[in-house]
Amino acid sequence: MASANRCSVCKTRAGTCFCPGCKAYFCDDDFQNHRASLFDELNVLTSDRNDLHAQINEVSSNMQTDKQLAKVDEWQRTTIEKVKQAAESARQQIMKIKNSKYEEIAKSFLALSQELDELRETKGIVEQDIVRLNQAARKLSEDLKKCAQSSEIELNVKQSDEIDWNRMIYVEKNSAFADNQSQMNDKQRLSGCTSPTKLSCDGHTFPCLRLNSDCANELLFGKCSEEVSSNM
């Protein structure tokens, strides 16, 4: 028998069985072992598949308690709280201004009343008093009207439709987790260069991904193809 047809494992017995996968000849015993080891690997894969299935179920059942969703809830809660605080502060400022104006009016009214009573009692009234007290009474009436209408208070409001809510909170896909392949293709298209570049990791090559420049063996991606594919 030709030496090429000896068993590729024990190298002594006849290679009577051919594996179309690895294109090697085996003796009967070693072929059985070869098949068994392939099935072992298949069993490992099946076990990995089952683990993956459990992980998928876990992730999908945890979807509602996602950390990012909790952060959105927290943002909503604190933002509403800040809106309430700002509104409460504005209410207090309005009341403060109105109260002080009201106190001022009440004080002026008391002074006017006292003077009128005094003039009635002393009968010391002259024309100038009538004019002055008339003016004072009219001013009090106007101040009271302004106070009732809050026309002395200017309320500055940024209406909620003026706020760019889409910039207050928004979601972006993290670029570190974006599809590597499509990123590579974009960069290759931009640079127009797909020539392999020698990497520092001993001979592995990966297409040069330099942008907008001639190839100078400078790495943009910094990983050999094996490292990249193992990260996917």
Ligand SMILES: [Zn+2]
């Ligand atoms: Zn053998």
Ligand SMILES: [Zn+2]
């Ligand atoms: Zn094989």
Ligand SMILES: [Zn+2]
């Ligand atoms: Zn290049």
